[in-house]
Amino acid sequence: MPKRGVLVVTLSRTDNINEATKRLDAALDALETLIGPHVDEIRQGETVGALRERLRLMTEERDQLLIELDQLRARTHRLESANDEVSGRLEALRTSLADNLPTANGSA
Numbered sequence: 001m002p003k004r005g006v007l008v009v010t011l012s013r014t015d016n017i018n019e020a021t022k023r024l025d026a027a028l029d030a031l032e033t034l035i036g037p038h039v040d041e042i043r044q045g046e047t048v049g050a051l052r053e054r055l056r057l058m059t060e061e062r063d064q065l066l067i068e069l070d071q072l073r074a075r076t077h078r079l080e081s082a083n084d085e086v087s088g089r090l091e092a093l094r095t096s097l098a099d100n101l102p103t104a105n106g107s108a
Contacts, residue, residue, distance in 0.1 A: 038051065
């Protein structure tokens, strides 16, 4: 008959193995989900080199889009500044006209 301590250690090791197996299965499922679409592309003849080239092209396109976005933001900022300036001038003109209009009507 095995000693009680030996039985507890054996069960503990079995539990550890079962937990490790569950974690491994979960990790493999996550990996399969992540690379699944790419595996199909490789099976269809797309090489790792072709995938790297696609990644390089997408990175270049992303970089170009970021540059364009920065340019558009700068342009937007300039347009907003110009709009603020024009609005200020129009408000000043409106105030000036409102101040001088009664004088012009009174003297006419």
